[in-house]
Amino acid sequence: MVPLSYYLVLSGILFACGVTGFLIKRNIITIFMSIELMLNGVNLSFVAFAAQWHALSGQVFVFFVMVVAAAEAAVGLAIIIAVYRTRETLNVDRVNLLKL
C-alpha cells in the first residue's frame, strides 16, 4: 500500500503548482485552470485521508468540492466569455477597471 505521505506530497505539489500558476499567469483561462488544479490537490488529500482512516466523510467532501467546481466552471466560463466579448482580451492586467 502506498504510504499516506506520498499522497500528501503529491497533493502539496499540485496545490503549489496551482498557486504559482494563479499568481504568475496573465491569461484568465490559465488562471481558471490553476484554480481547478488547487481544488484537485485538496481533493487528493481528502481521499487519501479517507482511505487511511476508513472514514467516508472525506469522500463525501470530495463530491461536494466537485459539484462546487462544476458550478464554478459554468459561471466562470460564462464570465470569461462576457469579458472577452466586451474587452476583446483575456489578459487580466488589462482587465483592471470595473467600468468601461
Place this chain on the structure above:
Amino acid sequence: MMPNLYLWLIPVLPLVGAAINGLFGKRFSRQTVSAIALGFCGAAFVMALWIAAQFSSLTLPHVERLASWIRAGDFQADFAFYLDQLSLVMLLVVTGVGFLIHIYSVGYMWEEGGFYRFFSYLNLFMFFMLTLILASNYLLMFVGWEGVGLASYLLIGFWFTKDSAASAGKKAFIVNRIGDFGFLIALFLMIKHFGSLSFEPVFRIVSGMPAETAGAGLLTAIGLLLMVGAAGKSAQLPLYVWLPDAMEGPTPVSALIHAATMVTAGVYMVVRSHVVFDRAPQALMVVAIVGTLTALFAATIGVCQTDIKKVLAYSTISQLGYMFLACGVAAYSAGIFHLMTHAFFKGLLFLAAGSVIHAIGGEQDMRRMGGLRHHIPWTFWTMTAATFAIAGFPPFAGFFSKDQILWKAFSGEHGSWVFWAIGVFTAFLTSFYMFRLWFLTFFGEYRGETATGHGDDHVHAVSDSRAGAPAPRGHGGIHESPTIMLIPLVILALLSICGGWAGGERFDKFLSPVLHAGVTANSLEEVGAATPVSEQKEHGVSEGLLESISVLAAASGLFLAWLLYQKRPQLPQEIAHALGGFYEAVVHKYYVDEIYAAVFVKPLIDGSTRILWHGIDQDVIDATLDNSAEGAREVSDAVRHMQSGNLRSYAGWIAAGAAVVIAYMVWMGTR
C-alpha cells in the same frame, strides 16, 4: 361639601389665549389678536371677581386638586390650587391690573411688528403668574416662578434684533437663576425634613416647631434660602441689577411684569412662608435689613437717573425694599397692602411714562422733555395722581400703605427706630426723585429740539429755556395717546387715589386668618413670640406723630424738587459739582455693574474662554476628533493602494494572507 370653584380655569384661560395667538396669530388681523388676548385675560379677571363675590361663604383655605403630578414613595406633589385671603388679594391685583395693562398694550403696541407675539407672551405671563399665586405647593409655585421668569425674558428681549434688549433679557434670566438656586435648595431642605412641599402639611409641621431664638437652625436656613430666591425675583440687594436693564422691554411689559406683578412674587412668597419666618428671627432680621438697604440704595440711584423709565425702575426696587422691610418686621399685611397700592400707582406711573414716550415719539430722556402738561393733559393728571400716591401724600393710596410699614417698622415686635429713620429718609428721597421726574417732564419749556444728548443732566434746564415752539420728532407732533390707552390710565389713577382708603388695619384684619393662623396651633410659650399686632412695644410715640413726620418728609421732597428743577434750575449742577466724586459714583449707579463685571462676569468669561473653550473644547475634544479623523485618513491613504484593480495583485494579497494564516496555525499547532 365644598363648592367647586374651577380654580384651575383661572390660569388656564390666559394659557389658551397664549396658545391661540402664539400658534395662529400670524394670520390673524390685529383686531382678532387683541380680541383673543383681551377676551381670555378678561375672562380670568371675571372669574376672579366671581370668586371674590362668593368669598365670604367659603371655608378657607379652599384647596382644589385637579390631578396628581408626582408620586415618589411618600412624597407627593399635585396639580392643586389653594385659595385663601392672601391669594385672593394677589389674584384680584394680578388679573385686574393685568387686564388693564392688556387694554393699554393694544394702543401702545398697535404700530409695532410682532403684535401677535407680544400678546401671546403677555397671556403666557398671566398663566404662569396665576399658577404661582394659586399653587397649593411649593413645587407648583416654583413652576409658575420659573415660568414668569421665562415670560419676562421673552418680553424684555421682545425687540430681539436690538443687541441691548437681547442681552438685558439674558441678564435678567441669569441673575434670576442665582436666586432660584437658593429657592431650590430651600425646597430640597423641606422635602428632606418635612417630607412634603404642600402648604398645609409644611405649615402644620413648622407650626409645631419651636422658634429658633437662641441659634440658627433648619428654619433659619430655609428662611434665608427662600429670601435668596425672593431677592432674585424681586430685585433686592445684591441681585437687583437685572431690573433696570429690563427696561429695554416695551413699556407695558415694564408696567405689568417689572413693576406691578412679577417682581412682587418674592414678597408674596415670603408672606406665604411667614410661618417659617415667624420662627426664624435671624432670617427675619436679614429680610428687614436687605429690604431697608435696598430701599435706600435704589432711591439714591433713582435721584440721578435721566431716563424716565430707569427712574421708575429704581423706584420699583426701592418700593420692593419697603415691602421686604415690612415682611422683615413681621408686618406681612402691611407688605401685601403696599404691594397692592404699589401695583396701582407704579403700574400707572409706567403706563403714563409710556404715554409720554409715545407722545414725543420714542424719547425717554427727561432732559429732552419738559412743558408737556398742556399737550397731554390726561397723561399729566393721571401721572400727577400716581406721583402724589408714591410720594406718600394723604389721601392717596401710597400714604396709607407706606405709613403702615413705617409705623410697624418703628413699633412692631421686630422693629427698630433705625429701620424707621432710614425708611423716612427713603420716603423723602422717593418724593424728591418722583417730583424731579414730574417737574422735568411736565413743567418748564420743551427741550426736545435743541438738546444735544451729552453733558450733565441739568445743563439743558438752563440753556434751553429759550426753546420756543416745540417741534418733536415722531408722527404728527406732541399728541395725546388714543382713548384705549387713556382708559386704563384713568382707572388706575382712581385706584391710586382710593386704593388705600380701606386702611391698613382693616386690611390686616382681612388677612389675619392667613397670617396668624399658625399662632393658634402653637404651644403656649410660642404665642408671645409670634403675635405681632396685639403686643406692641410700649414707646410713648403715637402713630399720628410718625404720620406727620413722613408727610413732612414727602412735602420737603416736593419742595426740594420744586426748588431745584423749577425755581432755580442752575442749582443742581452746582450741587453736583460740590459733591464731586460722590455724585459721579451715584450717577454711575455706584459702579455696581462694573464691579460685578470685574468680579464675576469677567473671570467667568476668561475662565470659560481659556479653560473650557481653548483648553477642553479645542485642545481635548476637537483635537481627539480631528486627530482620529486624520489618522483614519492616513491609514486609508496607505491601504487604498492595495485596491489597484489589478487582478494578479489581488491574487498575491490573497496568497500572502493565506500564507500568514497557515503560518500562524502551524505556529499555534507546534507550540
